[in-house]
Amino acid sequence: MSTDAPGRGPDGQGQVRQIDLHRSRVEWLRGEGRLSDVVLSSRVRLARNLAGFPFPNRASRSDRVCVLDLCRDRILNAGLAERMLWIDLHHAAPIDRSLLVERHLISKQHAKGKLGVASGGPEEPRGVAVAMPHEQLSIMVNEEDHLRIQVMRTGFDLADALREADEVDDKIERRLDYAFSPRFGYLTACPTNVGTGARFSVMLHLPALKMANEIDKVKRAAGDMALAIRGFYGEGSEAVGDFYQLSNQTTLGKAEHFLLHDMEHEIIPRVVEYERLARRQLVERRGDLVADQAYRALGVLRHARLMSSEEAMECLSRVRLGAVLGLMPGIDHQHVTHLMLVIQPAHLQRLAGREMNQAERRAGRADLLRRELASVT
């Protein structure tokens, strides 16, 4: 086992470059696993804080530096993965931070680094550890909480994600003293996370429910079950390409396994069944229309000279639906899913090796898609 820890030096730049944008098969984008026709990926996130330090939004700069140094050291030496990559985000270039957001390794807030009233002045000291090369595990340090342990799985597998998250949690806890109350459980900066500190999320692809105008029903039902629906890029992001992230809202007073059981055996399978039913009905009633839309989307992707990321996501979503439904034999839906990542602005610029303004990105994105899809039949 080796650990990469050049971030210990004064400069954390360049670490992100170790992520191979061309070849890496990112866990959450593999497009395999249980119910993967509807569930793109599963995620478990544990919020943890260190005893004896104020929460990040209340912490002084020196507190934060201290927490960051401590966590970086313990995480990199906890034997969490074959290889852990460490990135000091306060030293990382904006485009590298965006790249990590696009890969779902850090939150948008963590990329920005503005936490609360106590913040100001130079960049907040903060970082992220990423398990390489599959990025199935990432640990944010000094986000809203001192530690945010995040484990991803392709398809629908919250149980296995929780298993790994618990292992990671245990290994870290052996080296760090967590803020814990016998009455409330794990203490967190935001009360909604107190208790288990666990959030379960699944990324759902719901194009048929969208076409059937049934998304609002799903949203209402989710609200009734205290679930939040977010977009492809989490909190505050819009649903693009018919992808919806469904997650539990509160953790206080519920044991992890109850939360897990609800998500794993009740809620998600029901939504999946609902989407599958809508797909079957679509195909039965207007299979020609679904194929038409999927192929048109492919046609646009293969021919356009200018393309926004929103439109690309919409087109890729339609192609993915067509592929998953078996209507497009020549299409590898894992390739389609991979394209959803590389058409994002930071990926696009990193792949091109240069900064691009919005107009250049639109042209570059269209070029990339044409190249990638040229050989598809």
Added chain:
Amino acid sequence: MSTDAPGRGPDGQGQVRQIDLHRSRVEWLRGEGRLSDVVLSSRVRLARNLAGFPFPNRASRSDRVCVLDLCRDRILNAGLAERMLWIDLHHAAPIDRSLLVERHLISKQHAKGKLGVASGGPEEPRGVAVAMPHEQLSIMVNEEDHLRIQVMRTGFDLADALREADEVDDKIERRLDYAFSPRFGYLTACPTNVGTGARFSVMLHLPALKMANEIDKVKRAAGDMALAIRGFYGEGSEAVGDFYQLSNQTTLGKAEHFLLHDMEHEIIPRVVEYERLARRQLVERRGDLVADQAYRALGVLRHARLMSSEEAMECLSRVRLGAVLGLMPGIDHQHVTHLMLVIQPAHLQRLAGREMNQAERRAGRADLLRRELASVT
């Protein structure tokens, strides 16, 4: 010289089958000639009536039969072309009539065959003669007037179209007695055609003026000059695919050569210059956008599984613009123009060899376009 005259028998069916839909290079769709970047085709139409017979809308059935027999015989024996095809429209299948409309060989009204108060009962006796194989000349018998001589040219060449129309007119006049008034000129069923009986039309492709929202200006200017703007299929048809047919409205009191001079040297060149300017501005300001739209249209044409004729025309129009502007090196704009014809409902069904309802046509049209454009790069 040979003439085809099986229409003289009791049954005119089957004649339309002699038109080769696959190979014929129809004159008005050749996409060549003067100003052909903007002017698809030019047309001269002469309205003529026989002396001693009521106009068709006032004629009895036996009058019409008499006119038809007379005209058919004279036309087929006037040496008008290497080979003239004759079709008795009252015996032709509806799909064959539609096919002739789509080829701009007869008007919609002539296909329908309902003329006026005197009509009723069985199909109106009426027909059309077509010069084969290029269809540059067609003569409708018993349309609004007894004779409608129509000559087409690719690109902008009203003068040559008029030259041939006059030749044809002279040859027919040698064999038939026209209704002519020394004071008014040629007499016609509708007063707007009295005089020369000539109508000059050009089919213009004005996508840039459309994009620049300048079409209304063209329409106003045309109205001021007593010109009518019609759609791709003449009177009462909508402009599809940014094609507009511009023609003079009145013929009374104007000599042919004045009319021709106005159209040939004043009006049309001005509209063409206006469209060209709009294209130059488009390319200078947003060349990337024009290419993007053209390629997207091509992408849709090459991938869709269902397509209406309206959408096909719009897409083909955009591709034609891209090709004419030199933005799409792999595209032969003559091929694109040819496709505008074969995607029309009757052509589609004749090419498929079977009747199709609207849904089947949408699928069949998309299939045809995919096949035709598969090898385009």
